[in-house]
Amino acid sequence: MADKSFEKCILCIGAGYVGGPTMAMIAAKCPRYEVIVVDINARRIEAWQSDNLPIYEPGLLEVVKQARGRNLFFSTEINEGIRKADIIFVSVNTPTKTFGEGAGRAADLQYWEKTARSIVAAADRDKIIVEKSTLPVRTARALERILSANDKGIHFEVLSNPEFLAEGTAIKDLEKPDRVLIGSQETESGLRARNELVDIYANWVPRDRIITSNVWSSELSKLAANAFLAQRISSINSISALCERTSADVTEVSNAIGMDTRIGKRFLNASVGFGGSCFKKDILNLVYICENYGLHEVARYWESIVRINEYQEERFVRTMTRVMFNTVADKRIALFGFAFKKDTGDTRESPAIYVTRMLLAERARVVITDPEALENARRDLAEEKGDVLYEQDPYSAAAGAHAIAVLTEWDLYRTLDYKRIYDSMEKPAFIFDGRNILDHQKLHELGFSVFPIGRPALKHF
Secondary structure (H helix, E strand, C coil): CCCCCCCEEEEEECCCCCHHHHHHHHHHHCCCEEEEEECCCHHHHHHHCCCCCCCCCCCHHHHHHHHECCCEEEECCHHHHHHHCCEEEECCCCCECCCCCCCCCCECCHHHHHHHHHHHHHCCCCEEEEECCCCCCCHHHHHHHHHHCCCCCCCEEEEECCCCCCCCCHHHHHHCCCCEEEEECCCHHHHHHHHHHHHHHCCCCCHHHEEEEEHHHHHHHHHHHHHHHHHHHHHHHHHHHHHHHHCCCHHHHHHHHHCCCCCCCCCCCCCCCCCCCCHHHHHHHHHHHHHHCCCHHHHHHHHHHHHHHHHHHHHHHHHHHHHCCCCCCCCEEEEECCCCCCCCCCCCCCHHHHHHHHHHHCCCEEEEECCCCHHHHHHHCCCCCCEEEECCCHHHHHCCCCEEEECCCCHHHHCCCHHHHHHHCCCCCEEEECCCCCCHHHHHHHCCEEEECCCCCECCC
């Protein structure tokens, strides 16, 4: 049972980008509940217990400090946590399969299944199990079978509670979410479990923002939401290619489109491409599910969203090579940013990974700078052959470079002294703004040849 000084014990298995921040917010908003976060990675748990958290997220440390040691605890004692908990959130990794049937598209559920079996082995009473990881539709049914196949007489009720966090704004998203979605079986015990989870979120989320549904709708809603967001990015990126050929300005086009209230302004910024742990993975998972149900035309439609994203990354590097006199071999290229977006150190599926690999294949000398993601960049590129350097200081990264490519929209890059940077570079000096965040006219006046995304280039030749 939960510690008698607390009303309830909530456990989260998995202390990553979703589990850690979510549990920190629940603990901060619900001091009556004991919240325990467990993970097999001892170093990660140690980091959560320090002021040097294992993930970078604005405002996260303050929320953690508010509850840590009071009702928020971090541990590697997974079995003990399972026995103690009334409600167990499962937030383990569900990467795309790299082997067997569905490789490259289907979700790899081996970690989720192992966790489910661990719960069965360690539990000694009924539990509510909450899917927090992104899972394929109807996964809950398979998990219920695993959890129910026990000879202890224990009942596990499985709920779906997908996360809709955006890295870099996760704390704001948790504190004032657009919606909280909770799916359950439409049985008496399922509805009772669902109401328990609703009551937890209702401590700070208005009831009208807590949506309830059946489990299958909840699971599919997560995949569909990410697919729709990625679709908007790929749509504007496809238009950016046309803008460059016709001298249209994608910024003006996206502004005109966004003024239509039926469409809205969000996710219409052209860029070098989308990244992150969810968009590509979830779309390919959706593709795989559609194929399994014989919906091949639907599958091809969603697959095209990923293909446009890959095309945008390829096109960016082809543009660099073409305008730099058809070769980047032995040229120093400074990449400003490696994280997939600003205000996070996460580099999963970052466009910078693919840009770097393509540049190395062209035998460029690549220098990477990023305020938060250099350690992850080193891991991502550990097996790459080629000339790669890592510099914390963007001025050092740019010194002696033939070109700068802006790949992450960090605010830092808007305020640098580009006169100083220009003077330190080889000439002619190029800037390829993969996020359209810089003052292109001012850069051109300094002497740069500037190549934005979806806008006319400003050249000196």
